[in-house]
Amino acid sequence: MKKIFLFMTVLGVFAATSPVTIADPATDLKNFQAFFKKKFPTVPFDEYANGFYALPGMETYREQWLLYNEFPPLELGLAIGKKIWETPFKNGKAFASCFPNGGKNIAQGYPYWDEAMQKVRTAEMDLNGCLKKNGEPEFTDLDKDQNTRIRLAELTAYFYSLSKGQRVKIDISSPGAVKAYEEGKKYWWQRRGQLNFACANCHMDLAGKNFGGNQPLSAALGHTTAWPAQRLEWGRLETIHFRYMTCNSQIRAKSQKHGSEIYNDLQFYETYMSSGLPLTAPAMRN
């Protein structure tokens, strides 16, 4: 019986068929953040917004990171994003007209649960929505068209930069939001790919370790606060969904589509887990 129970738990059978899912995001959050406090007692909370550079043993990486932050190469892409943000549409309006407070100090609430749509909405979706509303062509084909995706990453980076330092605050009060949160959570903990790894294996169990000798692993706490980000290796700003795609390909798992509902839910879950941390996006990464 015990064996069967274990087997079903692994398959997620209980979560899927249980008539009453007892979801309590607030308790999850407390446990999640306590996990890292216990694992890395010397790391101050706010430092988690700086990715793996915050973790013990990463001092050499951190020194290099501080150096290239003096003239961060992402400034180039960020300037393009600013230009796109400010350039008027054909009707004379611009992106700021689509957002409360002209888009300033609001990104800490992203992604958010849209009650009318019954879906999670990301900043990228709202930026595209703004184009549509104003009769402009949207950013599409983001899986295949790298240039278009980079432009959207640059624009999103600028949008986030308008909220730099604001602390993550995600509202999960409606039943629909809790359901989306549960989907994201499930994805986070599920093992997949040829390596049979879950997100949690690398970014919780192995956080602070150097995977394969050249891949320091960040703590999940703080994930999302720095994105869009620019990796030195990529030499361009990228969206967080692209980061998810590369994480999945590292474990030889089938990636989900850029902008897919499951990645939105995953981002919703991850961001909620970083509640209270300051936004640092856009940031540099190795």
Ligand code: HEC
């Ligand atoms: C095989 C290990 C591995 C797995 C499994 C994995 N990742 Fe990663 N991930 C990495 C590496 C390596 C990096 C780059 C170094 C870092 O920041 O951790 C990274 C970076 C990230 C970052 C950027 C962190 C930052 O501060 O810049 C996010 C977000 C992320 N992963 C999310 C996920 C999610 C969500 C999953 C599950 C779908 C996942 N990862 C699964 C290895 C992994």
